Amino acid sequence: MPTYVELDENNCVISAGHSKDMPEGAFTLPDLPDGQDWDLGALAGAYMVEGELQPRPSIAPELSGSEVTIPPVPVGTMVMVFEQFTPEALLNVTTDVEGWTETIHLPDAGRYSIDICPPRPFVSTSTSLGVSA
DSSP: OOEEEEEOTTSBEEEEEEOSSOOTTOEEOOOOGGGOOOOHHHHHTEEEETTEEEEOOBOOOEEETTEEEEEEEOTTOEEEEEETTSOOEEEEEEOOSTTEEEEEEOOSSEEEEEEEEOOTTSBOEEEEEEEOO
């Protein structure tokens, strides 16, 4: 049975499946060698670049001791840094300039979450970090 994918306006896969009756706008993927089948879970995290399906990129924070550096991100990226066991947000911003970056010092011992949610085709990341006293 053929494998198909549907793409959104950013060329990100929004659905994938095996069917003779494909949704309108979907296209068929080529058969894999040796009777292998496409991994539908992996296709869900893919996007089309120059005619080839590739994993969607992600942006991860750089961690060094009690400092977190958010690497340059595209416009429209939501960045949140907060302590996991209190409602205190150290940073909560939606970027409005291309290449925005920030380094944050985590002030106390504890567990922190760093969420980076860029627009498509990027994949959001959530990083947990423990800081010792």
